[in-house]
Amino acid sequence: MRLRDLSIKWKFVVTIMIVCVSAILASVAVLFAFEYSAMEALLERDLESISRVSASNCTAALTFDDPQAANDTLSALSAKPAIEAAGLYDKEGRLFASYRRADDKNTLPERPGSDGLEKASHLTLIGPVMLKQERIGTIYVRSDFSTLSNWIGASAWVFAGVVLATALAALLLSSLLQKPFLAPIVELADIARQVSAKKDYSLRAAKHAEDELGLLVEKFNEMLAQIQTRDSALEQARDELEVRVQERTRDLQETNKELEAFSYSVAHDLRAPLRGIDGFSQVLLEDYGPRLDETGQEHLQRVRSATQRMAQLLDDLLSRSKVTRSTLRPSQVDLHELANAVLADLRRQNPERQVEVTVDAPLIAKGDPGLLRIVLDNLLGNAWKFTSKKERARIEFGKTQADGASVFFLRDNGAGFDMAYAAKLFTVFHRLHKASDFPGTGVGLATVQRIVQRHGGRIWAESALEQGTTFYFTLPNAEERP
């Protein structure tokens, strides 16, 4: 875990500790250095005074040539454990008396060097032995640094203890002191976390003081309140919208039901009177035919054919509404087979017609077989119908590619139409030909378009008068999977 990812509380504690410990370390280092040099100076002064005392204690022995006495005097140095060795030299530089600590391995120099203090692996002091302003000899004192190293050892423990105690005190104090600073921030972060996790904007942070943190808490709470207000407004709007949608859906469903009921009654109730009109027209013709002149009989025939056209119209409308209402049950369909079945029906109805028909095989599509049958009924029926006046009627049904997609096409060489009216081709009840030329209700293509659209497809036509027509349609749900 990196420091910057620590909780702010620990950051605070760690920072305070770092500051305190480095401050105390710096002080301890300075103190140590100062004390060390003081100790060193003390050691030197101590050595100097030792050598001076020893020298002055030995003056008589030296003067009266009593090395025994001098040795006795120097042996008193054993009370100073740091002193390794000492030597007393006479005026001529000959070793007169000496002292060596039991464990000392170095020998005393044959002759004393020049006066002075030498600091190396040992501290060596060479000085004069004076008597009444007269130099009567030389003293040599050698000391180790044990005094200094003992002091370092002892003071290191003390300093380490001080540093440790400071660190502990810093930890304790910063843990106690961080509360008033950081408690509001920690609480704020906690509230923010809860708000984010529970999406509960009704939570509020407590304000503890009128300082910057207090302001932060206040503004945070204000923000939450704004979000809450906006949220509830949004929720209300959404609820209202939902209610409205439900109302509309209900309205639509009711309207749909009414439409269905209407269609049903059209099917049922309008057919019955039509049957009456047709039936009784026939009765009239049969029973009273001879009493009517030719024109009268012709009028009655017109009444009958009008009723039958109306019956056809009603049927078409009904099947169109059925197309709209029935649920789609798609499956794999071979349009080639379907087309052949339709064509067989057409040939049966008009056995006298000679039509050259080409149907590609197979033409696999995915769709509702019943509805696709209605599509082919209408399109092939149209082609059949509009080629009836051609000497060499030709119908072609197949599949091609356009814009990278499979497109079915149905081409005839029939009457065709003016492309200026292409837009109205699929409008219900809209016909581009006179009924006397080609019978029809104007519902078929509208039904076909509805079916293709329900399959997610598109239908369009290309034509020119007397040049024939080509219908194109796509069935996206029918795309072959590679």
Added chain:
Amino acid sequence: MRFRMAILVFFLCAWVSAYAEDSLEYKVKAGFLLNFIKFAEWPAAALGDKDTPIVIGVLGDNPFGPLLEKTVQNREVDGHKVSVRKYKQAKDAREAHVLFIGMKGEQLAGALKALEGSPTLTVGESDAFIDAGGMVRFVIRDEKVGFEINPASAKKAGLKIGAQLLRLAKIVGAKGE
């Protein structure tokens, strides 16, 4: 004649060698006399100013011959010149700071009596010197020259003898004290 000559040479040699022995001993003793000055302390009045020399006196027999003069020649102690004087009368010797007394018996006792009250460090080598009231007596110990000191009589005379010197000496007291 030849025989007499040989005997003469023999005696001469013996005397010379005895003198030579004596002379080494007294040369050391002469040095000691000088060095005593360095470890003893006189009352300020006795020492006078720097121009006043410190006097080493010899009363009675002089065993040093010329050695004492040689020893002190050109020597200074604490800025004072050192001079050697010979005295016939003890009362004259009161001016000496250090006085070697080459006397024995009644003669010694009289001399010491005459020196009483004078800040003079008295030095001798006769056996009874300390008992007679002398302060420092030369002795031969382990073939080396040493000395005995009676600090009490020195103190009586107003002299302070340095602790270091006392440490080298055998401390004695006069009989009857």
Added chain:
Amino acid sequence: MRDKIILLVEDNPDDEVLSLRAFKKNNVTNEVIVVRDGQEALDYLFCAGAHAHRDTSIQPTVILLDLNLPKIDGLEVLRRIRADNRTRLLPVVILTSSKEEQDLLRGYGLGANSYIRKPVNFNEFVEAVGKLQLYWTLLNEPPPHTANA
């Protein structure tokens, strides 16, 4: 042919006249009983109401049933025919103007023997009625009489 009665359940007087004419044109000699609503149809079949005096042993050979009927509709009539032991085996042909999928499914579901949509063209209607009569009264073997008991 007294025992081969055709029961026509039809509320539309025009259709009744045209139906009877169609029978006549096909030289149908069977007795055709016409009832004009669902209630009357059931009364006739179960010898109740106005038909209480009727001989219950005589039941129609085929029932031509319209669906859109006053009082009790055709499908309900069919359900009751199939629910009663005396009539459950009687052949019932639904003769109606509806081609609704729902009506077809419910009709067959309740046990209709056939479903014919009345054509608007009278000539076609006459032809259909002729075929009906021929099939149900002459070609078809009715269930044994004992089952009607």
